[in-house]
Amino acid sequence: MISKTCARRTAAALAAALAVSLAPADWCQAAPASPYTAAANQQVYSQLDFSDEREKEFAERGLIEAPKALEIKDAKGRVVWSQAAYSFLQNKAPATANPSLWRNAQNNHVCGLFEVMDGIYQVRGYDMSNITFVRGKTGWIVFDPLMTVECSQAAKALVEKHFGKRPVRAVIYSHSHVDHYGGVRGIVSEKDNVPIIAPEGFEEHAVSENVYAGAAMGRRASYQYGTLLDPGPEGRLSIGIGMGQSVGQISYLSPTVNIKRTGEKLKIDGVEMEFQLTPGTEAPAEMNTWFPQKNALWMAENCTGTLHNLYTLRGAEVRDGNKWSHYLMESLSRYGDKAQVVFQAHNWPHWGNAYIKEYITNTALIYQFIHDQSLLYLNRGMTENEIAHAIHLPPALEKVWYTRQYYGTVPHNAKAVYEKYMGWYDANPVNLNALPPAVSAKKYAEYLGDPQAVLEKARQDFAKGEYQWVAEITNQLVFADPKNQEARNLCADALEQLAYQAESGTWRNVYLSGAKELREGSKFDPSRTPPPSPDIRRKMDSSMMLDDLGIMLDTDKAHDLNFDVNLHLTDTGEKYLLKVRSGILLYQKGEEAKKPDAVWRMPKDGLFTLLSKDKEKQAKLIRQEGDKSLLNRFSDAITVTKAFFNIIEP
Template sequence: MRLLNTLAILTGAALALAHSPAVSQEAGSHFDPKGKMPSPQTVKIIEQLRGSLPFEDERDFEEAQRGFIAAPDYRQIMAEAGNVAWDMASYDWLLQGQDFDSIHPSLQRQAVLNMAYGLYEVLPGKIYQVRGFDLANITFVKGDTGWIVFDPLTAKETAAAALQLVNEQLGEFPVVAVVYSHSHADHFGGVRGVVDEADVSSGDVPVIAPVGFMDHAVSENIYAGNAMNRRMFMQYGVLLPRSPFGHVDQSIGKNTAAGNLGLIAPTVIIKDDFEEMTVDGVRMIFQNTPGTEAPAEMNTYFPDLKAFWAAENITGTIHNIYTLRGALVRDALEWSKQINVALYRFGQEAEVMFSAHTWPRFGNERIQEVMRAQRDTYGHLNNGVLHLANQGVTINEIHNVYKVPESLQHQWAARSYHGSVEHNSRAVVNRYLGYWDANPATLIPLSPDDSAPLYVEMMGGAEPIIAKGRELYEAGEYKLAQEILNKLVYAEPTNQEAKDLLADVFEQIGYQQESPSVRNSFLAGAYELRNGIPAGATPNSAGPDIVRGMGTALWLDFLGVRLDSEKAGDREFTINLVTPDTDEEFVVELSNGALTNIAGFQAENADLTITIARADLVDVMMGTASMDEQIEAGKAALDGDANVLEELKGMLVQFDLGFEILPGTGGADLTPDMNPFRQPPPADTSGG
C-alpha cells in the first residue's frame, strides 16, 4: 500500500482531548493490557483489502500537498483553561511508513491524508486555508482591505492560532467579514478567535449565515444533549488513545479541539435559494442547501475566481445520513439533488473546489468527477435502499443486502469514511418506514436485560456460551460470537470473563472497519467492557455562548424534558413568566405529569407570576446566578404562591453524563451538581 511516498511536506496533526486520559502510543504496543493483536482472520481481510482498493490513484495526495506555504514551529495549541486544546504529535506514528493490520487500509490512507498541517494556498493571492488545526479547515479569502473568514473552527484558541499564522506568512490584514457555512459547532465555535463581538455589533464586521442558522446551531442538540454527549464516547472514541489499536482519525479531520467554544450571532442572513453579495470587493453567490449535511447550510461560488466552496456537502468522504452520536436522520435524496444543482449551476465552470474539511480539488474535469461521485453515491443510497425495501428487505436486513455499485466502490471520493454503508442504509429505511421491521415479535420487544436470562438459560448457562464464544472467536466468526456473548453480558453483567471475551470480539470487528465512527464505537465498547468508565472522562461540550443563544421557549421546553413525572404526580399549577426587556410572555402549565409552555399568552388565574429581565434569566440559565439569588437581589419578582417555584425545583432531574451503555461497565457520576434551573450545555455538534 503506497500511503506515504507523496507526503514529504505533510506533518502530523493530532488532538489531545483535554477530557480524555488518552495519549499517543508506540506503534507496536497495545495501550490496554487486555488488548489483543489483530487475529489471523483480521489480518487476512486487511491483506485482501490492500490488494483490491485503487491505491494506484494518488491524486488526492497530490491535491492535499498542493499550495503548501508553511507550518508553525509549535506542536501544541494550549487552551485558555490551561489544557492542551490541540496536539499535533500524538498521531505522528501514522507518518512512519508502516502499514497497520489493526487499521482498515482505506481508513489508514484517509488518516494519513488528514495529517496535513499548516497554511495552504488554494488560489494564488485570493484564497488560503489553514488545515490540521481542528476537525475542520478555516478558510481566508482576501478582499480589497482584509480577510473574509469562512468557518472559524471549533475553538477560539485554534482559530486565533490559524489567523496568527496567516498574518505572519501573508501580511497582517483585518478580518472584514465572517461566513458560517452551516450550523455545526466546528464551523462557528472559534469565531471569537478571529473577530471581536464589538466589531460585529457595530456593523463593521458582518457575520453571514444561512437562514435558520441560529435556531439549529442552538436547538439541534438540546433535547437529547446529555445522551448525545455520552454517545460521543462511542462515535468519537473519547476514551481511546491515539494508537493503531485505538483512535486513528475522524475521517473529515483528526478530531475536534478541546478549547473555548463560542458563538456570535450572524448579522446577515441568506434567505433565498441563491443570493449574490459583494463583500470587500469579493463577489459571492450563496446557495442555500437545507436538509443536507445540516438543517441550515449553504455553498458559496466565487464567479470571478471560478472557485466553488462546497461547505460540508462535498468532502473527501461519504457523510452520515444518520450520525451515531445522535441526530435527526438526513435526506440522502435531497443531498444528492443539491449537489446536482451545484454541479449544473457552478460545476460546469469551476476550476477549484474547496470545502470545510479535507483538501481541494483542482481542474474542472476533476471537480465534476468528484461532484458526480458524491451525487451518485447519495442518490443510489436512497434509491437502492428503497428499491430493496419495496421488495420486503427490512431495517434489520438492509445493511447486509444493500451494496454500493462497483464503479463507485473504486472511487476514493465515494468511500464511506464518516458514514458507513451499513448504518447509512439502515438510516434510509428508518427515514421512510421507521424502526419497525413489521414483524410483531419486534414491535414491543423485551428490554435486553429482561430477555437475556432466558437466552442464557436455554443455551445451558454461561460456561457453554463462553466456550462457544471462544470457538467462534478463534474461527473469526465475530458477528456470530457477539450475538451470544452480548446476551450473556446482559444476563450476567458482573461476569468479567464474558465481558472480556465480548471486548475481544468487538476489537476485531473494529479493526476491520473503514468508517472511524464505526471503528471507534466497537473499540470504545471494548474499552468500557474491560475498564469501565473512568471518573472525570467527560467530553468537551458547548460553551456559554450557546446557552446564551437559547430562546426562552427552548429553555422552557427542556425543563419539560427534565421533569420527573413520578415526582409531579397529580400536582397541577400554572405559572406566568414575563421578560419585560424583550416583551416576551409565557404560560407554563403543569398537568398530567407534563410541563408545557406557550408563548404570547398569560393565564388569568395563574398560581404564580415571575417577572425577570431576559438578561437576568440568562444568568440563571448559564448557572452564574440561581433564581433564588435573582429574587433576593430584586432582579426577579414573584407574584402569587412562591411555593410553586420550590415544588418545580424538586421535580427537575439533573441528567448525569456517565450513564451505563454496556452492562456491568459501572456508570460513573461525571456531572457536578448545579442549580435546578441551570441549562446544561447542549451536545457538541462538531462533525455533523
C-alpha cells in the same frame, strides 16, 4: 490509559487465552490483529488501486508551511489539539488498521497553511474542520472558524505569520454544526462589529442541536470521535473528515446577515459571492458559496472527499439523501461548467474542471444510490438490518477514493433511509413492545444455561473469526451480569478485531471505545471533552428555554403537579401562560390566565436559574405572587441530566 502493569499480548498469547479463563489484569492491554483480521486487511490492497495517489497529491498541494509538531494548548497548558500524537502514521499500515483508513489518516495528518488559489487560503489539520481565509482589498473573509477558540487563534496566527495582520471584514458560517462556528471568538469579537453571514435558520438549529438532546449526543459523541481513546496503531485514527474533536473552549456569535434564497449575492471588501442554499443535506441549515471572480466553488460539507452520514452515530435527525443528491446536481448545473477548484470545510480541495464535474457527480451518485436502493429493498419487505447487509455499492463506485466509507458507511446510511420513511418498527409483532435489553439479556442467560458453556462456544467462534456474533452473544451475558469479567473481556476482544478491520474511522472508534469500557469500566474524563459553551446557551430564546424546561421536567416525580402560572419576562417584555398538567409543561406565548395559581416575574436569566436548579439565584431574580410553593415544587422536579451514562453495559 492502559495500566502500565499489563504485559502486551502477542497473537500466540491471545489464541492461548481464549482456551482458558484469565484474571482481568491479563486482559487490560490491546490485543494484536488476529490472523483473520490481518488477512481481511491485506485483502484491501487487492480491492483498491493504491497506486492512485491523486487524493494524496491534492492533500499536499499548495502547502506554504507545515508545523514540525503541532500541539495547541489552552491558557492552562492543557493540550486541546494534537497532530504530533499521530507521528506514527509515517509508517506502513499495520495489521491492526484497515489500510484504506490508514491512507486517509495519513492524508488528514498533512497539516498547515495551504494556498487553494491566489487569494484563497486554508489552514487544515488544526481542528476537525478547515478554516478558510479569502483575501479582500483590505482584509480577510473567514469561512468556518473551527470548533474551538484556541484552534482558530493558532490558525489565524499562522496566516498572520505569512501575510501580516489584516482585519477580518466578515465571517461566514457554512452550516449549523459546532465544528464550523465554535472557534469564532478566536477570530473576531462583538467589538469588531463585522458581518457574520449564515444560511436562514442557522441559529435555531445550531442552538437546538446542542440543547434538546445535547447530553445524549455528547456522550455518544465520545464513542463516535473516540475521545477517550489514545491515538495509535491499535487506537484512534482519522474519522474521514479530520482527526477528531478538539477539546478547547467553544464560543458563539450570532449571525447578523441571513441568506434567504439561492442566487443571493454579496460583495464584501471587493469579493463577490453567490450563495446556494442546501437545507436538509448534511445539516438542516447549510449553504455553498460561488466566487465568480475566481471560478472557485466552496461546497461547505456537501462534498467532503469521503462518504458522509445520512445518520450520524452520535445521534441526530436523519438527513435526506435524495435532497442531498439533487442539491449537488444543482451545484453542477449552476457552476459546474466554470469551476476550476472546489474546496470545502473538511479534507482538501480538488482542481480541474473535468475532475470537479466527476467529483460532484460521483458524490451525488453515492447518496442517490443509497436512497433509491434502500427504498427498493424496503418495498420488497426487507427490514433495515436486512437492507444493511444486502446493500453494496456498484463496482465502479466502490473504487472511487473520495467516496470511500471513512466517515459514513453504506450500511448505517441505508438504515437511515429506512428510518426516514418507515420509522423504528419493522412490522414484526414480536418487536412491537420488545423487552428492555437488561431484562431480555437475563432471560437469554437463563435459557442458555451455564455462562461458562456459552463462553466456551463463543471462544470457538472467535477462533473462527466470527467476531460480530461473538460480540453479540457475550454482550448479552454482560447485560445479564455486568460483573462477568470473562464475558466482558471476550466481548472486548471481538469488538477490537472489528475495529481493526473497519474502514470507517467512526466505526473503529465506536468498537474500540466499547472495548475500553468493557475492560476498564465506564469512566468520565472531562479533560477529553470540550467544556460547555455559555455562549450557546445564552442564545436560547425564551420559547426554546421553556421547551428545555419541559424536557428536563421529570413527570415521574411531578405527576401530581398541576397549575397555571402567568410568566412575565421583565427585560424582554414577553408574557407566557404556563400550564402544567400531570407534570407536563405546556405554554402559550402572549396569553395570561384570568385566575392564575401564581405569577412569576423575572428577567430572562431567571429561566436559566430554573434550568440549573440554582435556588439561591432563583430567590434573587424571581418575584412571586400567589402560591409560592409552586416554584419550589416545579424546580425540584427539574432533573439536570448527567453528561455520562453507560452504553456497552446496563
